[in-house]
Each structure stands twice: as C-alpha cells, then as structure tokens.
Amino acid sequence: MRGHRVEQLGIATVGFFWCFLMWFSTAAFSPSIAATYHLTIKDLGLLASSAIWMTPAGRIFAGWASDRYGAPRTFAAILAGCGLVSIASSFTTNYELLFVERVVVAIAGVSFVVGVQHVAQWFDAHEIGTAEGLYAGTGNVGAGAGALLLPRIFGTDYQSAFLWLGMIALVVAAWYLWRGSAAKTMERRDVVRRGGDLRGMVFVWTRYIAIALMLAYAMSFGLEIALNAWLPGYFARGFHDEILALGFTGVAGVQVAAGTFAAVASFNASLFRPFAGFMSDLFQRKGWTPLPFIAKELPYAPRLHWLGIALILIMLSMIGLSVAGLYGFLPWSIAVLVALGIFVSFGTGGTFALVPLLFPDRPGIAAGFIGGISTVGGIAYPLIFASSVNGHVGYLHVALYMFAPFILFYFWAARYERHPQEHGLLGRILAGLSSAPKPS
Amino acid sequence: MNPVDIRVAPREPWYKYGVAVLLFEMAVAIAVSGYSLYMTFNGLGGFPGKH
Known part of the structure; x- marks a missing residue:
C-alpha cells in the first residue's frame, strides 16, 4: 500500500474539517436565510435541528461502507456528493428546495466514522489514542471555525459561501482519492473487508x-x-x-x-x-x-x-x-x-x-x-x-x-x-x- | 492491530509533532476559557465590540 501514516492522518483530518465546516454552514447563515425567506422562529428551529437528522443512520451506513470499500472511496464520495449539492443550493431560490438540499449537505457529518476507520487502519495500538484524538479534535474545530469565520468572510451572502464550500469540497475529494490509501498493509485491508x-x-x-x-x-x-x-x-x-x-x-x-x-x-x-x-x-x-x-x-x-x-x-x-x-x-x-x-x-x-x-x-x-x-x-x-x-x-x-x-x-x-x-x-x-x- | 507491548515500544518520530499540535490546541482552549471567565467579571470592557 502506498502513502505514509502522517500523510493519511493529514488527509483524513482536512477532509473531516471540511465536512464539519459544511455540516454547520447552514447554521452559520441562518439569520441571513431567515431574512431572505421571512422565516418564523419555528422554521428556524426546524432548520437548525435538520443538521443532525441524517447522522445516526448515515454514520452506521458510512462505517460499514468504509470497511467494505475503503475509507478513501467512501470519504471522497461523501465530499463530492455533499459538495455538488452545496453548489446546487447556492443557485436555489425556493426555500423548500433549499431546505432539502441543506439536509443533504448535512450528511457530511457522517464522515467522522470514515476517518476514524481510516486512521485506525494506519496507526498501531500504542499511538492510536493520540492519532484518533488529533484527527477528531482538529476536525471538530471546523464547526467553530465555520460559525466564527464564514459570516465574517461572506457577510450575508450565504449563496457565495455555499458555492465556495462545495467547490473546495470537490478539490478535497479529488485529493483524498489521489493520495488516500485504505490501509497500511494489504493484509489489514483484506481482514477488514471480509468483516464488513x-x-x-x-x-x-x-x-x-x-x-x-x-x-x-x-x-x-x-x-x-x-x-x-x-x-x-x-x-x-x-x-x-x-x-x-x-x-x-x-x-x-x-x-x-x-x-x-x-x-x-x-x-x-x-x-x-x-x-x-x-x-x-x-x-x-x-x-x-x-x-x-x-x-x-x-x-x-x-x-x-x-x-x-x-x-x-x-x-x-x-x-x-x-x-x-x-x-x-x-x-x-x-x-x-x-x-x-x-x-x-x-x-x-x-x-x-x-x-x-x-x-x-x-x-x-x-x-x-x-x-x-x-x-x-x-x-x-x-x-x-x-x-x-x-x-x-x-x-x-x-x-x-x-x-x-x-x-x-x-x-x-x-x-x-x-x-x-x-x-x-x-x-x-x-x-x-x-x-x-x-x-x- | 499490531500487538506490540506499548510499555517498551519506542515512540514514532511523528509523535512529538502530534504532541506539539495538541499542546497548541489546548492553549487555544485555555485562552478562550480565560476570556469567557474574564467576561463574567468585567463584561466586554476593553475588548472589540464593547457592549
């Protein structure tokens, strides 16, 4: 198998960071969306809660898929799929359609378990705690970074934000496919594939x-x-x-x-x-x-x-x-x-x-x-x-x-x-x- | 998983950089906590955005 463990940790962390950024990007712009579509408090609550609707079932499926098809393919599919829908949502002018598209983009949150599997396939027992911690902890910062930076960079122009987030997600997906490697050894990869x-x-x-x-x-x-x-x-x-x-x-x-x-x-x-x-x-x-x-x-x-x-x-x-x-x-x-x-x-x-x-x-x-x-x-x-x-x-x-x-x-x-x-x-x-x- | 005995296994070269990153992240968290605690006593007085 090609690649180095630190590179794989870096790819997984960047991918997860970007997915977390996309996951909570809707919340970061909820005041702008509410102003554009004249949403009520109830509508806003529904929009906020929709971010985690897909997570329980989605993570179960994504975890299984990463064992079966390997983390790079699964992660790239999540990034590319969510990225494309994010781009589509930037051109949407109908709130109902925008809501559905943002629910789909929130599927990016399931990527956590794919990265966990990826890191586990590359690091040994004596360093797994720090490796998984660095992956998950640094990736999680994406949520805070989104809330802090996105409104400052894009102001109320949430459509441009969704467009850029989606396009960069496609670039990260391509990088993940190009440089990502499913496991440290073929033996380890085969054992996991059989267990899935x-x-x-x-x-x-x-x-x-x-x-x-x-x-x-x-x-x-x-x-x-x-x-x-x-x-x-x-x-x-x-x-x-x-x-x-x-x-x-x-x-x-x-x-x-x-x-x-x-x-x-x-x-x-x-x-x-x-x-x-x-x-x-x-x-x-x-x-x-x-x-x-x-x-x-x-x-x-x-x-x-x-x-x-x-x-x-x-x-x-x-x-x-x-x-x-x-x-x-x-x-x-x-x-x-x-x-x-x-x-x-x-x-x-x-x-x-x-x-x-x-x-x-x-x-x-x-x-x-x-x-x-x-x-x-x-x-x-x-x-x-x-x-x-x-x-x-x-x-x-x-x-x-x-x-x-x-x-x-x-x-x-x-x-x-x-x-x-x-x-x-x-x-x-x-x-x-x-x-x-x-x-x- | 490699069944290496962790108590005697040497640390990999990447580990020290990993520890440096986690120390940096802890420092950021402590700074944010300190700022929030400061705010509970002084409000925003002096910080950007004064309310």
Whole structure:
C-alpha cells in the first residue's frame, strides 16, 4: 500500500474539517436565510435541528461502507456528493428546495466514522489514542471555525459561501482519492473487508462492550452537540439579570454574552480531545488501572480505566453545573462549564482510543454504531433540560437518571478479563466471529 | 492491530509533532476559557465590540 501514516492522518483530518465546516454552514447563515425567506422562529428551529437528522443512520451506513470499500472511496464520495449539492443550493431560490438540499449537505457529518476507520487502519495500538484524538479534535474545530469565520468572510451572502464550500469540497475529494490509501498493509485491508458483512454488523451491535461504548459516547459527544444547541438559550434565560448587570444591553448584547459563555464548552470539548487521546496512550504506557471492577489484565485495560474516569467526571460536573446554576453565580457556572467541556473531551477521546482496539476487524462498523446511535443524545438531552421546571436542574436529572445507569453498565460490561467482545446477545448464533486480540 | 507491548515500544518520530499540535490546541482552549471567565467579571470592557 502506498502513502505514509502522517500523510493519511493529514488527509483524513482536512477532509473531516471540511465536512464539519459544511455540516454547520447552514447554521452559520441562518439569520441571513431567515431574512431572505421571512422565516418564523419555528422554521428556524426546524432548520437548525435538520443538521443532525441524517447522522445516526448515515454514520452506521458510512462505517460499514468504509470497511467494505475503503475509507478513501467512501470519504471522497461523501465530499463530492455533499459538495455538488452545496453548489446546487447556492443557485436555489425556493426555500423548500433549499431546505432539502441543506439536509443533504448535512450528511457530511457522517464522515467522522470514515476517518476514524481510516486512521485506525494506519496507526498501531500504542499511538492510536493520540492519532484518533488529533484527527477528531482538529476536525471538530471546523464547526467553530465555520460559525466564527464564514459570516465574517461572506457577510450575508450565504449563496457565495455555499458555492465556495462545495467547490473546495470537490478539490478535497479529488485529493483524498489521489493520495488516500485504505490501509497500511494489504493484509489489514483484506481482514477488514471480509468483516464488513451483515453478520459482522449484527455481531458488533450485540456486544455488551460496544453498547457500553456507545452509551459512553452518548454521554460525551451526544452531550457536546446537545450543549452546543442548548447553552446559548440557557445562559440568555437563566442568567439574564447577571448578563445585564455586566453591561450588556438589548437582545443583541445578551446574545453575544450568552454565545461567548456557551462557546466555552464547545471549544474545550473539541480542542482538548487530542490531549484525551494522548492521556489514553499514557495510561496504556504506564499500565495505570486505578478503578475497581473494570478489567486489569486485558492488553488495553488501562484505556478502559481512563474512559471510566472520564465518565465519572462528566457526571460529577453535570451535577456541579446544576448546583452552580441554582446558586446563580455566573463565574462559577462558567468555571464548571470549562471543566465539563474538558471532561467531555476525555470521554470522546477515550472512547475512540478504544474502538479500533476492541474491534480490529470491523473498525468502521463499530465506529458507525458507536458514533451514530450516540448522536441521538443531541436530541434527547435538550428535551430533558427543557422539561425541567427549573432550568438549572435539568443537568442533575440527566446525570442521575441517565448517566449514572450508563456508567454502571460500562463498569459491568468492561469487567471481563478475557475477550470482552465475546460477551453479548445472540451468543451462540454469532459464536466464532470475535477477533479479540489474545492477551500477550 | 499490531500487538506490540506499548510499555517498551519506542515512540514514532511523528509523535512529538502530534504532541506539539495538541499542546497548541489546548492553549487555544485555555485562552478562550480565560476570556469567557474574564467576561463574567468585567463584561466586554476593553475588548472589540464593547457592549
């Protein structure tokens, strides 16, 4: 196979960055689109939520496709398809058609699992945490960069932005096809291709450890995208008087303050993610296994412990966010949010430092399942936050009634000292499909 | 996956550059957090866009 691992990491990261930029580009221009088509608040809410409609099912399919056809072809197809529709949307003058086109462009968000599979095919076990962290963390910045830069570069001219985003996506797609290589060796590529069948998919979906990792990712990335949507409104309502007391005036002023406070969680969750992967590598290198119950003898046991610590920290900081909100002290709330963002990154980075090691023959299918279903959290958590009588206690409810059971399940599923992949539903039917690495 | 023993495996040459990138990204995140915390005490006073 041609190529060098750093080049492959670079291609995957640039591709993912650009896909994330396209994924959230609609949101960046929603005020301009709303002004052009005279949209109501309800229409705007629908437009905002449509960005993640295709993600759960799309990531499952994309993960399978990357195992079956290789990451370069799959990634290039996503980039080219979304790029062409983005170009088409720049010429559209009918809102209904524009809405459908932007939903299709948002499919770019499924590319995450393809890049995870690509990186996993090139990096070895002792450096996978940092490599996946650099890929995902740097790529995730595309969302923030889009929100920050696109309106400044293009002003209200969203049509030019969609045109340029689409054209550059085609260039990146061509580069991915030209220089991308599916795996480090042909042997590795063949093993993964063979594992990418329906039986292999059912196998992964029914493993307790895969379900535990999916819930862990729902606690971290699912929470991250939920907070992106929820926090600006939370600060604007929950700390309205405190924000006014700081000298911000009017709707626009409160919006600027609330958006800046909310961005703390997003920035930390994205930018600390490579560090989280590095910490997973460090735990592995040092052999740290401090938690009770979780396996200590598996070849990757320290990584399981690192993720367990991250999940506990996420739950505790969610409780802290509720307490800080109830006290009504804004700086404390922001400090807790900084910690929560960092702990969320520990969860996201820790999860995908494990996925390729647990399912080395089906990294795409596993990444699709774990990275896809978990995004439902982005829809579920805001609904729970919003249903709480007091706006501050929603975090406490999610922490106690969802995260605590998720963590208990994780500890239970990660307790096996030998081949946790062999434990799951449909055991007899799927017997023999496990490709668990033997303890050395 | 290569079953190499991570505790004795030497780090690859790319690793130090990867660590440099992640340190830079952490620094950006800390700067954004610091700015937001500053804002909770002082508003935007002095920063671009004064509200």
